[in-house]
Amino acid sequence: MKKVFKGIEKKRESGEFWLDQLKRKRNEGPFLSSKRYTGFSESTKSVHAGQYNDPTTNALGTPIFQCSTFSLSEDKYQAISEGRGRDEFIYTRYGNPSQWSVQEKLSSLENAESSIVFSSGMAAISSTLLAILDKGSHVVSSRDIYGGTYNFLYEDLDRYGMSVSFASPTDIESIEAAIQENTAVLYFEALTNPLLKLIDIEEIVKLGAKYNLRVIIDNTFLTPYNCKPLDLGVDLVVNSATKYLNGHSDLIGGTVSGSRKLIDRIWPQLLKNGGSMDPHACFLLERSLKTFALRMRAHNANALDLANYLEHHPRIKKVYYPGLKSHKQHELAKTQLKGKNSGMISFEIEGGDEKAHALMEHLKLAIEATSLGGVESLISLPYNTSQASLTKKQQEKIGINEGLIRLSVGIEDIEDLIRDFKQAIEQIF
Numbered sequence: 001m002k003k004v005f006k007g008i009e010k011k012r013e014s015g016e017f018w019l020d021q022l023k024r025k026r027n028e029g030p031f032l033s034s035k036r037y038t039g040f041s042e043s044t045k046s047v048h049a050g051q052y053n054d055p056t057t058n059a060l061g062t063p064i065f066q067c068s069t070f071s072l073s074e075d076k077y078q079a080i081s082e083g084r085g086r087d088e089f090i091y092t093r094y095g096n097p098s099q100w101s102v103q104e105k106l107s108s109l110e111n112a113e114s115s116i117v118f119s120s121g122m123a124a125i126s127s128t129l130l131a132i133l134d135k136g137s138h139v140v141s142s143r144d145i146y147g148g149t150y151n152f153l154y155e156d157l158d159r160y161g162m163s164v165s166f167a168s169p170t171d172i173e174s175i176e177a178a179i180q181e182n183t184a185v186l187y188f189e190a191l192t193n194p195l196l197k198l199i200d201i202e203e204i205v206k207l208g209a210k211y212n213l214r215v216i217i218d219n220t221f222l223t224p225y226n227c228k229p230l231d232l233g234v235d236l237v238v239n240s241a242t243k244y245l246n247g248h249s250d251l252i253g254g255t256v257s258g259s260r261k262l263i264d265r266i267w268p269q270l271l272k273n274g275g276s277m278d279p280h281a282c283f284l285l286e287r288s289l290k291t292f293a294l295r296m297r298a299h300n301a302n303a304l305d306l307a308n309y310l311e312h313h314p315r316i317k318k319v320y321y322p323g324l325k326s327h328k329q330h331e332l333a334k335t336q337l338k339g340k341n342s343g344m345i346s347f348e349i350e351g352g353d354e355k356a357h358a359l360m361e362h363l364k365l366a367i368e369a370t371s372l373g374g375v376e377s378l379i380s381l382p383y384n385t386s387q388a389s390l391t392k393k394q395q396e397k398i399g400i401n402e403g404l405i406r407l408s409v410g411i412e413d414i415e416d417l418i419r420d421f422k423q424a425i426e427q428i429f
């Protein structure tokens with residue numbers, strides 16, 4: 001039986017929403033520099049796409065448009081009345097050249113028609129879900145998702161008259177079983193924290209098509225360098241730009257990318273929730289993205305080498321990394337990631353959490369901190385950070401065993417990283 005929920009579509013089509021009564025052009029963008037570098041490879045796109053060079057001064061690089069507002073004109077009034085406000089500069093919460101520039105670079109990297117940057121990953125995720133869901137609608141997701149997203153789905157949806165069910169991200173049948181008459185969205189993370197489970201994006205997309213659902217993927221752990229969910233048929237992809245996209249552990253940001261039609265639907269939610277990205281943060285993000293492909297290559301290569309080293313170390317009980325043959329979904333990783341297996345590793349050390357703490361103390365390079373995706377290696381224990389709200393029993397039930405360590409492998413030289421782990425492990429046993 002095909003279960004279909006058309007509530008949100010009907011309401012939108014009947015023209016109850018202000019924005020849907022307006023005639024809008026559905027172009028790519030909006031952009032200042034229309035150069036997408038479509039057809040080019042990742043580093044070329046990272047360096048060039050979206051950059052706006054000031055035509056008055058010929059200054060190279062997008063200026064920081066540090067302004068809150070823009071002078072109005074007849075054209076702009078006209079655009080507002082025709083619902084084309086997203087294509088004009090009116091007020092920085094609505095749009096700003098610094099935002100447009102980095103949005104274009106992201107659209108180029110994601111192969112998206114349109115993107116929006118937000119003040120945080122959570123601003124992107126909450127605004128996207130609130131824009132796409134309608135009162136009464138239901139989401140299927142999993143418990144293996146970012147804590148902030150889990151709390152939003154579990155604690156807040158109910159207050160908006162929406163609901164959520166959680167299924168196993170690696171069990172497509174359990175996901176299908178969780179779909180109800182009023183399900184509107186399938187929401188999953190492409191690579192989960194901390195056990196680095198992959199979801200089969202193509203299978204999820206097939207389910208979405210079968211039941212007429214939107215598929216939203218948080219791709220923070222993989223990034224568009226390792227996997228492009230939109231190319232696989234996903235409707236919307238969200239990222240915490242705080243992590244790999246910015247990559248320098250010095251800003252908070254978020255992104256959503258997809259068709260211009262859907263992104264135009266999220267934009268009014270951004271205006272209401274107010275999570276716009278500040279122009280200076282846009283500058284930092286665009287600047288950081290120029291080395292995005294270069295950084296990701298280094299993260300991936302270092303992680304694979306270090307995962308191999310750790311797997312062969314007698315004191316390490318288990319290593320979770322999609323690039324290893326021992327990973328339960330290594331075959332899926334091969335087709336979905338094509339050898340680009342991310343910079344994240346989780347592993348279990350002998351001697352439980354006590355030895356895990358001792359290891360972190362003896363490492364000279366990896367810094368004990370939450371977050372990930374920076375140029376520096378970051379290390380943390382899921383039991384007292386990302387999974388701290390669960391009891392020990394609940395943790396073990398989902399595979400968070402004693403001694404589990406999560407490592408975001410930086411771009412330091414691999415021989416230095418291996419030497420550091422070697423000396424730290426030797427010292428604690």
Ligand SMILES: *Cc1c(COP(=O)(O)O)cnc(C)c1O
Pocket residue numbers: 120121122123146148149189218220221239240241242243252253254
């Ligand atoms: C960090 C993170 C978020 C939240 O991003 P913020 O920028 O901290 O708001 C969402 N999803 C995943 C997978 C993350 O790692």
